[in-house]
Amino acid sequence: MKTVLKLSSGRHSVEIHETGSGDNWLMFLHGAGGLLGAEVFLDLLGRDFHVIAPHLPGYGESTGGELIEDVFDAVLFYHELMDELGIGSAHLVGHSMGGMLAAELAAFSPNRVKRLVLIASAGLWLDEHPIPDFFSADVRELPAMLFYDPNSPTARLLMSTPDDTEALTAMYIERSKRLAMASKFLWPIPDRGLKKRAYRIKTPTMLLWGESDRLVPPAYARAFQTCIRNASVEIIPEAGHMLPYEKPEEFCKKVSGFLRS
Amino acid sequence: MKFTWFHLMPYRFLPDDFKRKYRSVWVDIPRDLYDPRVGHKLYNEYLDELEFADKMGFDGLGVNEHHQNGYGLMPSPNIMAGALARRTKNANLVVLGNSIALYNPPIRVAEEFAMLDVLSGGRLVAGFPLGTSMDTVFCYGEVPATLREKYREAHDLIVRAWTEPKPFAFNGRFTKLRYVNLWPRPLQQPHPPIWVPGGGSVETWDFCAEHGYQYSFLSYFGYKAAKKVADGYWEAMARWGRDFNPYSLGFAQVVAVAETDNQAERDYAAHMDYFYNRCLHVHIGFVDAPGYRSPASIRASLVGQINKQGRWLREGLTWKDFVEQGYIIAGSPRTVRDGLREAIKSLRCGHLMLLFQIGSMPPELVRKSTEMFAREVMPHLRDMWPGYEDRWWPKRLPADEMAVPGSTYADPSNLMADENKATPRANEASK
DSSP states (O other), rough: EEEEEOOTTSSSSEEEEEOOOOOOEEEOOOOOOOSSSSOOHHHHHTTTTTHHHHHHSSSOOOOOGGGGGGGHHHHHHHHHHHHHOOOEEEEEEETTTTHHHHHHHHHGGGGGGGEEEEEEEEOOOOTTSSOOOOOOOOOOTTTHHSSSSTTTTTHHHHOOOOHHHHHHHHHHHHHHHHHHHHHHSSSSSSSSSSSHGGGGOOOEEEEEEETTOSSHHHHHHHHHHSSTTEEEEEEEEOTTTTTHHHHHHHHHHHHHHHHHO | EEEEEEEEOOOTOOOHHHHHSSSSSSSSSSGGGOOHHHHHHHHHHHHHHHHHHHHOOOOEEEEESSBBTOOOOSOHHHHHHHHHHHHOOEEEEEEEOOOOGSSSSTTHHHHHHHHHHHTTOOEEEOOOOOOOHHIIIITOOOOOHHHHHHHHHHHHHHHHHOOSSOOOEEEEEEOOOEEEOSOOOOSSSSSSOEEEEEESSHHHHHHHHHHTTEEEOOOOSSHHHHHHHHHHHHHHHHHHOOOOOGEEEEEEEEEEEEESHEEEHHHHHHHHHIIIIIITTOOHHHHHHHSSOHHHHTTTTTTTTTTTHHHHHTTTOHHHHHTTSSEEEEEEEHHHHHHHHHHHHHTSEEEEEEESSOOOOOOHHHHHHHHHHHHTTHHHTTTTTTTTTOSOOOOOOOOOOOOOOOOOOOOGGGGGGGOOOOHHHHHHHOO
């Protein structure tokens, strides 16, 4: 279900994708590409949790992107959103850039995060494993960066572009708008100091990676494990950076299992 | 009408298989393709060409800033302008320019431009480009989403540093300074003319119109393609209630002159091909970083200079295509005269930035084209736009105050107001 919520501060309208119901909240934070309207895994998670997946300002119909200049503004935004929805604490599940922001939120306010799942998360930098530059990648290079099988039906669906010029222009502008916001956290190097704050993450944390992630390789799972005290690593075979899209059932099984244990 | 002889300073010896073998001339061009011993010769060859243009009577000598770029070897155009300041005396120095958002603190630009202005006796045009997506985002790591805001802040700081009479504190978002106090300050008052080179973003037109700066459209694709940009600029000027004055618009054009149209093709065709197919071979992913252009600029469909379509269109283009599509104005003096007159009228521009040294062109051809232009083209176009005052041109020192390198001077303290004169004790003691 899609809703648009206007925050009482008046600073943002937030487009929210919502599945499930009840008090067992799960907040999903999307990656740099944003929600793509093909999140089967959110429907699956909705069976066990009350899932909200907000579009970060600058994405979709969420407004006020210009007010979010850095990681700290983003963390405050998520606080404000949780307050508005009456969510005291929630499970946090973040993918890629969303993992970075979820980890920051957990470091700033450990008591608002029940359990934390970081999927193919950004936020650290290893010189031995430089993350490829996806901002300059052209459309022919992206599928191989993002997917285990760049020719799978899922990859083709998510990478498809409309033939119609109008729709293509609109898509180009939306992509530019989304990645411009993402660049505030990720460009030129996706490291804004999370490493020194990660010690504050006390909640049990699962680091979930696709074995064939060529964008943020699994070495980063180990790197997160060294700076988060209570973290376990799960590697899913035959999956890439877009793991939740590529393997929705397996992904949800792992996440639900971890959050309910 | 004014003519600036503009140099990009390309590397002239990129290999024949460059385009096939490498993805981009810019940002990640292989470092070992540059030989610094060749580079030494090239810098000196290019400075000689600019000095020659000064002798040939061009109004301005143009240099610009690019980074990690095989067709633009000037990360710091100020160094070239410094060299030119000493070896030229007539032409003004059109530095187009310094990408002011890239300097930390941007006061560095205020200082270096002030140095150039003082050194050259007030011959400086100060260019403030935003900088391309390649230079700013991919080479210098700027966050594209905040680049324009950073640019505006740097602009405000530099202009205040040039004009405020007393030290001041500056509390910007990107730059915070306790004491802004420029030493030396510029010679031209209140400051050197500011030109803003651009690639067609709608925001830049408004910025120029708002502040009364000159706008220079730097494109390599000729006056026919530039018409839409020029019209957009003049519309923005009208919106801001600015009077029409052709000198507030500059335009860059590739030109080449020879005895006949056919001779021009024989002389220059290979070098044009080198320029358009090797020098402008830029990876598409670098051209338009997300957030570099506003949605308004994207929507205005003023496609980037080196866009996908442009590259496709250029594949297999011949000399005839370059000429007919107006990328270049080339041929006999008459052909070039007619072509330029049409370009100037259609864009309504008072300043031309002319690119003579193109791609792999060797110095003897550069001189030939330059000299023929100076003798047989320029004089015929001089009288265009009579009656308009060029308020965007340097105001240099009077001739009797201009220093001559290598000569001895009268005591410069004679120029000073009496109350500022100090007693030159050291000199007295040595007498």
